[in-house]
Amino acid sequence: MKTHNSQIATSDASAEICRLLREQQSFLILTHYRPDGDAIGSQLALAILLKNLGKKVEAWNDDDVPAKFRFLPRVTMICRPPSDPQDFDVVVAIDCSIQPRLGSGLERVRSRKHFINIDHHVSNEKFAEINWVVPEATASGQIIHQLIQRGGFQLTRDIAICLFTAISTDTGSFMFANTTAESLRVAADLVEKGVDVGEISRHVYESYPYARMQLLQRTLADLKLVERNRVAYFWVTNEMYERSGAKREDTEGLIDYARSIDGVVVAVLFEELTEPGKIRVSFRSKHPKVDVNSIARHFGGGGHREASGARIAGQPRDVEQRVLEAIHAALKEAAL
């Protein structure tokens, strides 16, 4: 038996996780707040897998499932953390690089025997006892697919739909540079399991509320280009949310409009949070020599080389200036 505090190397982690999924009985699956398609898809895929094994499963998130992911099978399994603490054999964190991003869920765990962390963020802090972190994986959903294969678990159509959504969203619909032969092979396997690609695309990419378009209009009207047009940035302010009627979840993907401009190397989206004095900043890089994970880390955040984020304390203009200075330094270092 492993003791509670033992750290298990990544190479052994998948075998240990497969064993726990089979042997333990009650599970809690957590992912990061403000969940994206990979977070929700991976969380649900694992929850369905465990249900199919006859286990007791809970899946919690502090935030609602974004509307475009509510078509996913068994999505009602995801709920808010309850007020009363509960006991579990195993707690699993998915797609979450640092423990605080799990939100309040962990505080509602009275006891657990095992704590597992499955993720693909290069910035993952390996905060659990069993950490399976695969930075080469395109999406956490791809690691869950690997888990299913290694464990000899059944990959049902419902699970395949969740995993396809996870991988599709984290690769920008298989457009971003993180798309690998392996992610396409896994996607092909999922399609063979019965995934309807057109149907998923309609839900995820073609079912935005009109309010999001109104938010987009306002944000793009103020888009700015600096650093000889290599940096594009824009703001989503609380006022824009109010005037457009858009929700927080509608901001996801807006940064891709700034990213898509010819010549832009770094795109940045600043978002005012309801929590005063804090700004959410998202970064995207289109150049292999510009690592936005290290820029985000400089501000206490993290993510991937080409996509990252941070929550930065300070007044809006001050945060903007500090971020633009950090990007200026990164461009200079990359000799761009």
Ligand SMILES: [Mn+2]
């Ligand atoms: Mn992810």
